[in-house]
Amino acid sequence: xxxxxxxxxxxxxxxxxxxxxxxxxxxxxxxxxxxxxxxxxxxxxxxxxxxxxxxxxxxxxxxxxxxxxxxxxxxxxxxxxxxxxxxxxxxxxxxxxxxxxxxxxxxxxxxxxxxxxxxxxxxxxxxxxxxxxxxxxxxxxxxxxxxxxxx
Numbered sequence: 552x553x554x555x556x557x558x559x560x561x562x563x564x565x566x567x568x569x570x571x572x573x574x575x576x577x578x579x580x581x582x583x584x585x586x587x588x589x590x591x592x593x594x595x596x597x598x599x600x601x602x603x604x605x606x607x608x609x610x611x612x613x614x615x616x617x618x619x620x621x622x623x624x625x626x627x628x629x630x631x632x633x634x635x636x637x638x639x640x641x642x643x644x645x646x647x648x649x650x651x652x653x654x655x656x657x658x659x660x661x662x663x664x665x666x667x668x669x670x671x672x673x674x675x676x677x678x679x680x681x682x683x684x685x686x687x688x689x690x691x692x693x694x695x696x697x698x699x700x701x702x
Contacts, residue, residue, distance in 0.1 A: 556586075558619045559582060560578065560579045560610045560614060560622065561577070561626075562575070562578075562607055562625070562680055563575070563576045563603070563627065563677055564599060564600075564606045566597055566599040566601075569598050570597055572593070572688050572691060572692060573594050573597035574591060574683075574686070574688040575590075575592050575605050575683075575684050576591045576679075576681065576686070576687065577613065577683065578683065579610065582621075588613070589679070589683055591687040592609065593691035600628070600630060601645060601649065603631045604653065606626075606680070607626070608649065608653060611656035614660065615659060621665065622660060623670065624669045625670055626669065627671070627674045627677040635650070635653060635657075
């Protein structure tokens with residue numbers, strides 16, 4: 552475990568059509584600048600909201616591997632952020648499944664003494680994660696073998 556590791560993670564999901572071809576992007580950085588990872592993945596046909604939650608799940612999974620002391624997740628999806636904060640109800644059965652998975656991962660991080668926050672940011676502050684989500688879709692639609700990428 553890296554003592555006192557503090558992560559800032561930008562997440563985004565994109566869908567062309569709603570639903571349509573969808574991808575996710577995750578930018579993971581340590582506040583000290585020593586760790587920088589980018590992930591993107593094509594997730595098939597999905598809605599934008601499902602893609603946003605899938606990005607959150609990927610981010611939480613990657614964060615859990617690093618056993619950080621602090622995780623700050625930043626998303627331009629007001630719906631996702633407000634639902635995770637408990638300010639909005641989760642009405643969609645599909646989103647409820649993903650929401651439950653996210654809460655379980657958040658609980659695991661909390662049990663490991665990690666302080667986690669999820670905050671809403673403007674789209675202009677989330678361009679890198681957005682570009683990764685769109686890269687996943689572009690690669691899949693252009694015939695480059697879809698899957699997971701790390702840059």
